[in-house]
Amino acid sequence: GIQVEQSPPDLILQEGANSTLRCNFSDSVNNLQWFHQNPWGQLINLFYIPSGTKQNGRLSATTVATERYSLLYISSSQTTDSGVYFCAAGFTGGFKTIFGAGTRLFVKA
Amino acid sequence: DAGVIQSPRHEVTEMGQEVTLRCKPISGHNSLFWYRQTMMRGLELLIYFNNNVPIDDSGMPEDRFSAKMPNASFSTLKIQPSEPRDSAVYFCASSPGIRGADTQYFGPGTRLTVL
Numbered sequence: 001g002i003q004v005e006q007s008p009p010d011l012i013l014q015e016g017a018n019s020t021l022r023c024n025f026s027d028s029v030n031n032l033q034w035f036h037q038n039p040w041g042q043l044i045n046l047f048y049i050p051s052g053t054k055q056n057g058r059l060s061a062t063t064v065a066t067e068r069y070s071l072l073y074i075s076s077s078q079t080t081d082s083g084v085y086f087c088a089a090g091f092t093g094g095f096k097t098i099f100g101a102g103t104r105l106f107v108k109a
Numbered sequence: 110d111a112g113v114i115q116s117p118r119h120e121v122t123e124m125g126q127e128v129t130l131r132c133k134p135i136s137g138h139n140s141l142f143w144y145r146q147t148m149m150r151g152l153e154l155l156i157y158f159n160n161n162v163p164i165d166d167s168g169m170p171e172d173r174f175s176a177k178m179p180n181a182s183f184s185t186l187k188i189q190p191s192e193p194r195d196s197a198v199y200f201c202a203s204s205p206g207i208r209g210a211d212t213q214y215f216g217p218g219t220r221l222t223v224l
């Protein structure tokens with residue numbers, strides 16, 4: 001079946017470090033989003049990126065649709081970056097958005 | 110804009126009771142989604158509306174669950190009768206696009222506990 005897989009499942013960083021989160025998806029997508037769920041449970045949309053590269057401050061994302069993966073880069077991490085990062089994909093020809101299991105990030109001061 | 114509004118934020122009820130969750134999407138958005146988040150199953154799409162019409166309800170777990178969108182500014186998710194395994198955080202999201210092919214904006218969620 002259609003799958004969205006994220007790695008790593010858990011990540012601990014020292015404040016100021018950089019990191020790369022990966023999302024693999026099993027089929028063609030018409031929709032790829034990255035979300036941050038903060039410790040209070042709020043889901044914040046970071047990027048809508050079915051293809052190409054986008055940047056927003058210390059965060060950037062790249063999706064290579066032909067190779068079925070997306071990357072989220074976090075540079076100069078801060079303690080407020082802690083939380084769970086989700087990748088969500090909508091697959092061509094369908095309506096569903098399928099979420100990965102998430103990467104749980106903890107940034108130490 | 111106030112963003113997606115959900116109510117109540119917390120709901121505690123007893124098994125067998127009816128539960129109604131409410132959502133007000135962002136004005137002008139064409140699509141509305143209901144999701145459920147649990148530790149065991151993560152985030153799951155329950156149902157998707159486009160222009161107030163249910164398009165895909167294949168994620169609704171059982172007939173005890175029903176969702177309506179009587180107009181562009183209001184949707185409900187009802188569970189009747191509720192069971193302890195329904196305990197979860199229920200999120201509503203809206204999107205300006207169709208077929209889910211656009212940014213989704215999430216509400217704060219309703220934390221449901223069924224005793």
